[in-house]
Amino acid sequence: MAVTPQDLFGLDNLPYGVFSTPGSPGGPDTPGAPGDPTRRRIGVRYGDHVLDAGAAARALGSPHTPLLQAPSLGPLLAAGRPVWQSVRAALRDWLGNPAHRETVSPLLLPLHPAAESPAPVFHLPFEVADYVDFYASEHHAANVGRMFRPDGEPLTPNWKHLPIGYHGRAGTVVVSGTPVVRPSGQRRPPGADAPDFGPSRRLDIEAEVGFVVGAPSTPGEPVPRSAFRDHVFGVALLNDWSARDIQAWEYVPLGPFLGKSFATSLSPWITPLEALEHAAVAPPPRSHPLLPYLDDTGPGAEPQGYDLRLSVHLNGELISEPPFSSMYWTAAQQLAHLTANGASLRTGDLFASGTVSGPEPGERGSLLELTWSGTEPLRLPAGAGGERTFLADGDEVTLSAWAPGPGGSRIGLGEVTGRIEPTRGAPPAAAPDGGGA
Known part of the structure; x- marks a missing residue:
C-alpha cells in the first residue's frame, strides 16, 4: 500500500x-498460537x-x-x-x-x-502500573487562580519552583472509545452550609499529553533529566475527565480524589519519542531560579519541550486548539521531580502533563476555562447540542494532535475519544450547568 x-x-x-x-x-490470556x-x-x-x-x-x-x-x-x-x-x-x-x-x-x-x-x-496497549497527573501549564494554573482567588496571586508560591502533581488511579485509565459514566459524589451547592450527594453537574475535560515509561529505575535512585529518553518510551493523548463540583468540595487539604478517579481516557496509539525529534523545542523562559535537579537553563541544555498542536472537538465542533509548546514544566522535569525522593519507576508507569492551555481564549484545554467556570457558555450549533457550560449526557469529546516532522511533514498523535453516559442507578444529571440534555 x-x-x-x-x-x-x-x-x-x-x-x-x-x-x-x-x-x-x-484478551491477554486467550488461548491460541501467536x-x-x-x-x-x-x-x-x-x-x-x-x-x-x-x-x-x-x-x-x-x-x-x-x-x-x-x-x-x-x-x-x-x-x-x-x-x-x-x-x-x-x-x-x-x-x-x-x-x-x-x-x-x-x-x-x-x-x-x-x-x-x-x-x-x-x-489499552499496556498495563498501567502507576498514574501521576501534573499541573504544568502556567496559563491553565493562572486561569484557575484568577477564577478562584480573584483577590490574590494567580499562582501559588511553590508553582514556579516545582512541577505540582498528584497520584491518580491506574485502574480507571481506559482506552479511547470507552464510555465515561457520569460520576456521583458529595457536592456543596453555592450558598449551602452542607453538602448533598448526587451526579456531578460540572463534568469537565482536561486535554493532556501522557508519557509512557518503559525501562524501570532502581528504588532510592533519582532519575535525572538527562536520562528522560532512557526511561520514557513514548507519548499518547489523554483526557483526564474531571468532576469540578466534587473536586471543589474534597480537594482541600489533600488534593484531587473522587473528582478525578472515575475515568482517564488514553489513546490506543503510543507514539515513540524518536518520532518526535523534529518537534523538540525549548520551554518558555524561566522567571525563577530552579534547583539543580530541575534546572534546564544552562549552556548547551537540550531542548526538552515538544511542539505538539492539540485540537479539542465537542460533538464534532472544534472548541479549542491548545499548544503544548507553551507548557512551563517539561516532561523531563516532571520525571526528575517524580523520582527526586527516590521513588522508583516501573514499566507501564503513566504520567500526564496536566491540562494544556495557551495564552489565548481559544487555546484553553478545559471547559472550566473556556466557559470561565460556567459564566461564559459556549455556543455550539443546535446539531452539536447548543449552549454548553459543562458536559451533558450524550456529549462526545475528541482530542487530536500533530507535531512537526522531518522535511515539513507532520507526525500525528492518535485520537482519544469519550462519550458521556448517565449516572448508573440514578436519574440523569440536572441540566443547568451541563447544558441541554
Whole structure:
C-alpha cells in the first residue's frame, strides 16, 4: 500500500497499539498460537492500516519476534531504549523496503470497516502500573487562580519552583472509545452550609499529553533529566475527565480524589519519542531560579519541550486548539521531580502533563476555562447540542494532535475519544450547568 509524505502516520511516525479482530476480541490470556487472529496482538499504524507486527516479525525471521508477538506492549517497554531503536528501525525497513512488500502487505489490516474486512478492535496497549497527573501549564494554573482567588496571586508560591502533581488511579485509565459514566459524589451547592450527594453537574475535560515509561529505575535512585529518553518510551493523548463540583468540595487539604478517579481516557496509539525529534523545542523562559535537579537553563541544555498542536472537538465542533509548546514544566522535569525522593519507576508507569492551555481564549484545554467556570457558555450549533457550560449526557469529546516532522511533514498523535453516559442507578444529571440534555 502507498502512504504519501503528507500522511500523518507514515514511516516517520509508526505508533504502537494492541488490537484484535471483531467477533472474538480475546484478551491477554486467550488461548491460541501467536498467529491466531482472534488473539490480542501488537499493531503498528501505517497510514489507514495497522500492521500485525508479530506476524511480520515471524515471517521475516526477526530476533524481536518474541517481543512483538506479546499480547501487550509491556515486554517491549521493559526491553529498554537500544531495543526500542532496533525494533523501530526494523519496522521502517519492513514497511518501506519494496523487497518486503509481498510478505508485509497481507499483514496490513484496514482500520476502517469494510464488508470484506471488519475494523480491528483496539485495547489499552499496556498495563498501567502507576498514574501521576501534573499541573504544568502556567496559563491553565493562572486561569484557575484568577477564577478562584480573584483577590490574590494567580499562582501559588511553590508553582514556579516545582512541577505540582498528584497520584491518580491506574485502574480507571481506559482506552479511547470507552464510555465515561457520569460520576456521583458529595457536592456543596453555592450558598449551602452542607453538602448533598448526587451526579456531578460540572463534568469537565482536561486535554493532556501522557508519557509512557518503559525501562524501570532502581528504588532510592533519582532519575535525572538527562536520562528522560532512557526511561520514557513514548507519548499518547489523554483526557483526564474531571468532576469540578466534587473536586471543589474534597480537594482541600489533600488534593484531587473522587473528582478525578472515575475515568482517564488514553489513546490506543503510543507514539515513540524518536518520532518526535523534529518537534523538540525549548520551554518558555524561566522567571525563577530552579534547583539543580530541575534546572534546564544552562549552556548547551537540550531542548526538552515538544511542539505538539492539540485540537479539542465537542460533538464534532472544534472548541479549542491548545499548544503544548507553551507548557512551563517539561516532561523531563516532571520525571526528575517524580523520582527526586527516590521513588522508583516501573514499566507501564503513566504520567500526564496536566491540562494544556495557551495564552489565548481559544487555546484553553478545559471547559472550566473556556466557559470561565460556567459564566461564559459556549455556543455550539443546535446539531452539536447548543449552549454548553459543562458536559451533558450524550456529549462526545475528541482530542487530536500533530507535531512537526522531518522535511515539513507532520507526525500525528492518535485520537482519544469519550462519550458521556448517565449516572448508573440514578436519574440523569440536572441540566443547568451541563447544558441541554
